[in-house]
Amino acid sequence: MAGTGRTSDVWDDTRDKDTELLSYALKRFIGAWPTLLIMIAIAFFMIRVAPGGPFDSERKLAPEIEARMIAAYHLDEPLYKQFGRYLGGLAKGDFGPSFQYKEYTVTELVMAGFPVSLRLGGLAMLLALVVGVGAGTIAALRQNTRTDYSVMAVSMTGISIPNFVMAPLLILLFAVHLGWLPAGGLGDGSPANLVLPVISLALPQIAYISRLTRGSMIEVLHSNFIRTARAKGLPERLVILRHALKPALLPVVSYLGPATAAIITGSVVIEQIFGVPGLGRFFVQGALNRDYTLVLGVVVFYGVLIIVFNFLVDMVYALLDPRVKY
Amino acid sequence: MTTAPTTLHKRLYKLNRRFLLPRGFLLGLILALGLALGVAGCGDSGELDSDGVLVQVSSDDGVVIRKGNGGEPDSLDPHRSEETSAADILRDLFEGLTAENPDGSVAPGGAERWELSEDGRVYTFYLREDARWSNGDPVVAEDFVAGLRRSVDPATGSVYGQLLQAIEGTLDVVAGRLPPEALGVKAISDRVLEIRLVEPTPYFLEILNHSTAYPIHRASLAKYGDQFARPGHLVSNGAYELVEWVVQSHVKLRKNPYYWDTKNVAIDTVYFVHIESPAAELKRYRAGELDFTMTLPNNQYQWIKENLPRELSVGPYASVYYYQFSLSNSPFDDLRLRQALTMAIDRKIMVEKVTGVGEIEAYSFVPTAVSGYTAAQFPWADWPEAQRLAEARRLYAEAGFSDDNPLEVDLIYNTSENHKKIALAVAAMWKQALGVRARLMNLEFKVMLEQRRDNSRWQVMRMGWVGDYNDPNTFLEIFHSTHGQNDPGFDDPEFDRLLGEASRTLDPQRRAELLQAAEALMLSQYPVMPIYFSVIKRLVKPWVLGYQTNGLDHNYSKFLSIDTAARGF
Numbered sequence: 001m002a003g004t005g006r007t008s009d010v011w012d013d014t015r016d017k018d019t020e021l022l023s024y025a026l027k028r029f030i031g032a033w034p035t036l037l038i039m040i041a042i043a044f045f046m047i048r049v050a051p052g053g054p055f056d057s058e059r060k061l062a063p064e065i066e067a068r069m070i071a072a073y074h075l076d077e078p079l080y081k082q083f084g085r086y087l088g089g090l091a092k093g094d095f096g097p098s099f100q101y102k103e104y105t106v107t108e109l110v111m112a113g114f115p116v117s118l119r120l121g122g123l124a125m126l127l128a129l130v131v132g133v134g135a136g137t138i139a140a141l142r143q144n145t146r147t148d149y150s151v152m153a154v155s156m157t158g159i160s161i162p163n164f165v166m167a168p169l170l171i172l173l174f175a176v177h178l179g180w181l182p183a184g185g186l187g188d189g190s191p192a193n194l195v196l197p198v199i200s201l202a203l204p205q206i207a208y209i210s211r212l213t214r215g216s217m218i219e220v221l222h223s224n225f226i227r228t229a230r231a232k233g234l235p236e237r238l239v240i241l242r243h244a245l246k247p248a249l250l251p252v253v254s255y256l257g258p259a260t261a262a263i264i265t266g267s268v269v270i271e272q273i274f275g276v277p278g279l280g281r282f283f284v285q286g287a288l289n290r291d292y293t294l295v296l297g298v299v300v301f302y303g304v305l306i307i308v309f310n311f312l313v314d315m316v317y318a319l320l321d322p323r324v325k326y
Numbered sequence: 327m328t329t330a331p332t333t334l335h336k337r338l339y340k341l342n343r344r345f346l347l348p349r350g351f352l353l354g355l356i357l358a359l360g361l362a363l364g365v366a367g368c369g370d371s372g373e374l375d376s377d378g379v380l381v382q383v384s385s386d387d388g389v390v391i392r393k394g395n396g397g398e399p400d401s402l403d404p405h406r407s408e409e410t411s412a413a414d415i416l417r418d419l420f421e422g423l424t425a426e427n428p429d430g431s432v433a434p435g436g437a438e439r440w441e442l443s444e445d446g447r448v449y450t451f452y453l454r455e456d457a458r459w460s461n462g463d464p465v466v467a468e469d470f471v472a473g474l475r476r477s478v479d480p481a482t483g484s485v486y487g488q489l490l491q492a493i494e495g496t497l498d499v500v501a502g503r504l505p506p507e508a509l510g511v512k513a514i515s516d517r518v519l520e521i522r523l524v525e526p527t528p529y530f531l532e533i534l535n536h537s538t539a540y541p542i543h544r545a546s547l548a549k550y551g552d553q554f555a556r557p558g559h560l561v562s563n564g565a566y567e568l569v570e571w572v573v574q575s576h577v578k579l580r581k582n583p584y585y586w587d588t589k590n591v592a593i594d595t596v597y598f599v600h601i602e603s604p605a606a607e608l609k610r611y612r613a614g615e616l617d618f619t620m621t622l623p624n625n626q627y628q629w630i631k632e633n634l635p636r637e638l639s640v641g642p643y644a645s646v647y648y649y650q651f652s653l654s655n656s657p658f659d660d661l662r663l664r665q666a667l668t669m670a671i672d673r674k675i676m677v678e679k680v681t682g683v684g685e686i687e688a689y690s691f692v693p694t695a696v697s698g699y700t701a702a703q704f705p706w707a708d709w710p711e712a713q714r715l716a717e718a719r720r721l722y723a724e725a726g727f728s729d730d731n732p733l734e735v736d737l738i739y740n741t742s743e744n745h746k747k748i749a750l751a752v753a754a755m756w757k758q759a760l761g762v763r764a765r766l767m768n769l770e771f772k773v774m775l776e777q778r779r780d781n782s783r784w785q786v787m788r789m790g791w792v793g794d795y796n797d798p799n800t801f802l803e804i805f806h807s808t809h810g811q812n813d814p815g816f817d818d819p820e821f822d823r824l825l826g827e828a829s830r831t832l833d834p835q836r837r838a839e840l841l842q843a844a845e846a847l848m849l850s851q852y853p854v855m856p857i858y859f860s861v862i863k864r865l866v867k868p869w870v871l872g873y874q875t876n877g878l879d880h881n882y883s884k885f886l887s888i889d890t891a892a893r894g895f
Contacts, residue, residue, distance in 0.1 A: 023334050052772025057408060058790075059485050060810045064501050069483045102401040103556050104573065112573050168609070175613045183613035184606060185575060185599065275601050275610070277574030285398070290772050 021318060028314070032307050036300070040090075043299040044083055047292055054099035054290045073099070086296070095300070096293035100286070106297035109282060114301065116186065117271070117278035121263045123198045128205035128259070133252065135206070136213025137240065140248075143218060151210065158207030163266055167200040167273045184275035197274045201266050205259050209252055217248040246320060253317050257310045264302060388581075388594030389888050390895075391870065394607045394619040395598040398574060403555040404540040405477045405484050411620075413537060415577055415598050418883045419562040420540040421585075423451050423470060423519070424531050428885045430697070430796055430876035432531045436465060436541065436563065437519070446526025446832050451519040458584035459543050460567035467513035469541040469563075475499075475506040476547075477538045486538035488810075489794055492527040525830045528837060529797035535880075536794060565591050565884040576600060579883075592872075592887035608865070617867045617888070624744060627683050630865070637865045640684045641875025642695035644793035645860040646801065648688070649737070649752070652781045653815045653853055657725065663733070664852035666721035669706060669714050670759040671752060677858050680751045681744070684863070688856035691845060692798045695859065695877030699798045699838055702846035715759050722760045733762045739788035740771040748857065749788065781815055789813070789854070796878055798841045799829065805848050814853035821847050869893040 055061055055069055070076050074085060089096055095106035139151040174196060175183035186193050220226065221244060229239045268280030279298055286294035318324050399412030404420055407413070425435030437451035457465035478487045478499045490496045494510030510522035523530060533539065543561040546554040553559060560568045565588070566579035579596040581588060599616060601607040604623040608630075611619050622630060622638075630638055651658045651667075658664060673687035686694055690701035706714055727733045737753060739745040749766050756762035769777065777783050791811075793800045804811040807822055821844055828840035862879045869892040872885050 023332075026334075050772075051776040052770070052774075053776070056772050056775035057485060058775070059408070061483075061485055062488060062500055062810065065480050065483055065485075065487070068480050068502075072483075100400050101398070101573070102403065102406055103553060109573060168605070171609050176609060179613070183610045183615060184601070185610070185615070272603065273606060275575075275599075275606060277572060281574055288771065 021315065024318070025311075025315065028311050032311070035307060036303055039303045040087075040296065040300055041083065043296055044086065045079065047287070047290070047295055048079060048082075050290065052290055054292060056290070090300070095297040098286075098291055098294045100289045100291040100294065106293045109294060110279065110297050110301055113277060113279040113282050116276060117264075117267055117280060120194070120197055120201060120270070120276060120278060121260075121267055123194065124201035124205065124263055124267075125256075125259065127198060127202040128209055129252075131202070132206045132209025133213050133249070136210040136215075137217055137245075137248075139210065139214040140217035140221065141240070148214075152214070155207035155210045158203045159211075163200050163204060164269050164273065166203060167196070167270060170196050170200060171273075184273075186276055197270050197276055200273075201263060201270050204266070205262065208255065208259070212251050212255055213248060216251045217244065220244050220248045223247075250317065250321055253313060253320065256313045257306075260309050261306060264306070389592065389890060390595045390597065391593050391618065391883060391886060391888060392597045392599060392616050393883075394601050394611065394616050394621075395577070396600070396620040397602045398600050399577065401555060402560060402568065402571070402577075403552070404537040405473070405482050405486075405542075406552075407537060408485050411600070414881050415579070416537045416540070417564070417880060418566040418579055418596060419560070419564045419568060420537070421457075421564040422535045422537075422539045422541070423453075424534040426535055426876075426880055426882070428872070428874045428876065428882075430878055430880060432535070435535060436470065440531075447523045449521045449523070449530070450514075451521070453517045453519065454586055455517070456586045457563065458586070459561045459563050460582045460584055461543075461561050462584055463543065463545070463561070464516075465541060465563050466516040467519040468516070469544060470519055470539075471511050471513050472544050472547070473540055473542040474511050475509050476542060478509055479506040484538060486536065486794075489533055489536060489538050492523050492525075492530050492533065494522045494524050526832050527829060528832060528834070529795055529799055532795035532797055565882070566596060569595075574600060587884070591884045593883055596883045611865055611867075617870050617893075618873075619865045622863050622865055624681065624683055627863075634865060637867060638863075639866050639873070639875060640861050640863045642686060642693065642877060643860045643862045643879060644693050644695040644796065644877040645790060646688055646691060646693050646856055647685075647748075647790050647858050647860060648691070648788075648854045648856040649786050650789050650814050650854045651786055651852070652784055652813075654781050655785050657733070658785055660725045661852060662721040663725040663727070664855075666718045666725065666760060667756060667762070668704075668852050668855040669718040669721070671755050671855065671857065672711065673857060676748070676751060680747055681858065684861050685858040686861070688858050691849065691854065691856050692801045692841075693793070693859040693877075696793060696798055696801070697796060697877065698834070699841065701798070702842045702849060704849055718759060727760070727762075729761045733760070735762060735764050735785050736767050737764050737786050737788075738767045738769055738774060738777065738784055740774045741768055745788055752857075778813055781813070787813070790860075793878060798845070799825075802841060802844055802848065805853065816848065816851065816853040818847065818851065867893070 053075070054073075055066055061069070074082055077085075086096070093107070095110070097105050098109055101109060135151050135155070139148045142148050171183050174181045181196055182193050226239060226244055229243050230236075234243075264280075267278060268284055270276070271278045271280040272284070279301070282294060283298045283302075285291070286298065393414075395414065396411040397409065399407065399415060400409045401407040402412060402415060402419070404416050407416060421435045423435055423437040423440075425433045427433045436453055436457055438454045439452050441450045441452075442448070443450075451467075451470075453465065453467060453470075459465060474490065474493070476482050477484055478490055478493075478496050480487075480500060480502050487500050488496070491500075495504060495508045498504040499506050499509055512520045512522075514520050541563060543554070543563075546559060546561045550556075550559045554561075557568050557571045562568065562582065563585075565582055565585050567582045569578040569580045571577045577598040577600075579598070581591055581594050585591065599610075601610065601620075604619075604621050605626070607616065607619050607621070608623055608626060610616050651664050653659055673689070677685040677687055689703045689707035692699060692701040694701070706717065709717075722728075722733075737749055739749045746766075746768065753762075753764035753766060756764055774787070778787060791801060791804065802825060803809055805816045805821060806812065806825055807817040807819075824840055824844035824847065828837050828844065831837040831840060862875050866873050869889040871887045871889060873881075874885075
């Protein structure tokens with residue numbers, strides 16, 4: 001501070017960006033909590049409104065026993081009281097016991113499933129980014145040639161064929177007929193077991209990202225500053241990597257938010273098909289079994305994840321693009 | 327900035343200047359956050375997957391079998407578990423007073439012999455000297471007493487507690503009128519157990535090998551409470567003990583070295599792999615990852631028959647698929663209408679063309695798989711089709727319906743490819759034969775169960791019933807006027823009387839006659855419309871030896887062995 005010749009009252013443009021970001025971050029952080037609360041409330045009331053309860057089974061429970069179980073889980077209390085009770089538990093980090101899996105708490109189930117889903121989703125996202133951006137860039141550089149058309153055609157199939165069609169086909173080819181890869185499960189966690197699920201999950205995203213990249217890269221390559229860079233005599237590789245890539249990636253970064261959501265929902269199907277012990281299956285089974293606590297636990301978890309991820313993406317976008325103002 | 331700085335900006339600015347945060351600090355923070363999440367995600371996920379070892383056979387597993395087991399088991403607590411996916415695991419882990427032979431008949435289990443009193447109401451069981459829990463503790467009579475009491479105790483919340491109603495006091499304890507100690511079971515000594523029955527119950531021994539009658543290791547229960555069935559806590563008395571349970575992946579069992587018959591148990595390690603979708607299970611079986619499946623996908627049955635004929639195993643199952651009528655909901659209170667609808671179904675076409683996996687046409691309610699009993703049949707079971715349909719039409723007309731006044735009915739079934747196909751076929755047959763206008767309602771399973779509670783809210787609903795034990799009583803008792811499962815609302819005092827008398831009769835011949843009479847009476851009132859008896863269908867690799875289908879699909883790994891030379895490991 002001393003020796004710069006500036007007083008603390010003078011508004012310094014070089015610090016603008018950081019301050020803006022900080023204040024934006026703070027506002028987002030504060031705003032996230034009501035969002036989360038509303039989301040939990042909606043999920044809470046919706047699943048209780050659905051007909052059928054956790055204790056309905058094909059073989060009926062004796063009425064006295066059913067009454068007892070309902071009382072034990074406080075399901076006979078008025079809804080607002082149950083909600084208050086649940087929020088109180090959440091504040092202590094207690095998501096409650098699972099109704100269906102009687103020996104386990106929801107926290108344990110979520111903690112068991114989440115790392116698997118994260119590994120799967122994270123790798124899929126990484127693969128999608130690397131391959132998608134790479135393919136899109138190559139297509140843009142060779143615009144309107146055979147390379148361009150073939151890359152775009154392949155990506156179109158990735159968008160059109162749903163993953164629950166693609167995944168069994170891949171299993172049939174690589175696991176059953178060729179025997180190169182396992183047909184399902186995680187095995188001992190070795191990479192071979194992850195290959196097919198990750199590819200199946202990533203394929204639609206590779207398709208979207210490559211198209212996005214191609215489009216925005218073409219636009220960027222026609223801009224003035226690229227022409228200047230080329231005129232300066234920079235090798236093409238540097239022109240692309242140092243100058244063109246950053247602005248071209250902006251639409252891709254914006255897409256990352258919806259992409260996460262797509263990967264999360266896609267993982268539910270992929271986990272089912274490949275028998276991968278992740279969070280997605282819990283979500284579906286929990287809803288079908290009316291396992292209230294498990295479903296809410298997964299909803300809270302995914303909600304926090306999406307909120308945090310969207311926030312991170314917005315921050316990265318702001319840092320990449322100096323023109324963005326908050 | 328193009329706008330004037332707000333107070334928040336000014337405050338943050340001062341803060342920023344004070345600490346002189348370098349450029350890019352924020353970016354670094356964000357990246358660090360992202361990295362932290364990623365690292366946390368890849369870290370240890372707690373005790374649920376011990377050692378991270380999943381379904382990969384390790385060299386010290388010995389002789390291994392990998393069985394497909396359907397969906398995730400709900401619990402390995404024998405008195406609280408409901409799902410069939412837990413049932414086979416529990417059979418390997420525990421042993422009741424009686425056990426089963428591979429064909430399903432009763433064999434000595436935890437008890438090596440037993441005596442029945444003259445009046446048929448008191449059983450005395452003599453337990454094995456050498457029976458041990460998996461931690462070495464001897465299995466004593468008090469363990470069985472504790473298990474049975476826990477089963478009927480309302481605080482346990484067991485769905486199957488009522489299965490034990492043959493035992494004195496069960497109904498009172500379940501209803502909360504008496505404490506669990508009032509149950510009619512007593513440990514005379516460490517090795518002798520006495521059970522008092524309400525009345526002589528010929529099938530009582532079969533009930534004793536149901537999971538609800540398994541013993542419990544009292545020290546574990548005292549120490550861990552309801553959590554005693556978790557891996558690491560569970561102590562079992564059967565052929566195997568629990569090693570790990572990786573949720574959504576598999577359950578791993580290892581031979582129990584203290585089991586009394588352990589030298590005859592050929593397989594050292596059992597993996598129960600959880601795969602919900604039969605199609606996915608088939609793929610993993612074909613890829614060589616499973617030795618034994620739970621079921622097989624119906625729509626690939628033809629392919630399997632052509633390509634894997636020697637691995638296909640199909641056998642009768644003590645399970646009946648039927649539609650039930652709501653007897654209090656007009657016009658289904660009219661017997662003639664119910665009979666007409668039941669007769670209009672062509673069961674031959676149903677099992678040959680619609681389901682096509684070898685199911686058996688059902689003209690009675692008790693399945694053919696139940697041994698030692700010849701079921702009563704519909705009197706028109708052998709009629710030629712023309713005659714049967716003519717009679718159906720006549721009854722339909724008598725009930726007041728015709729082409730100008732067709733019956734409009736809602737047919738409810740729960741979501742499943744199979745149920746849909748059958749419902750479509752039923753609706754088509756009704757339309758063709760009688761002109762009925764059926765509306766098919768596909769409800770999600772829990773929604774259907776909710777609807778089922780109130781008789782007035784449904785007309786015709788799909789149902790299935792699987793026998794709990796190998797005796798006609800488990801099928802016929804649901805039509806008793808007081809039975810909780812009596813959805814149609816069937817109430818016939820003569821039926822109740824016949825059923826009651828049969829359960830007191832010890833002479834098997836006379837008892838079978840009484841049950842047949844009861845079944846015939848029930849069938850003649852048409853509260854339900856049986857369609858077919860299911861089959862047990864699965865794939866078993868040629869190197870798995872010793873497998874036999876039994877009517878209740880009770881599978882014990884201790885009867886199996888592997889030809890390791892043929893499999894390669």
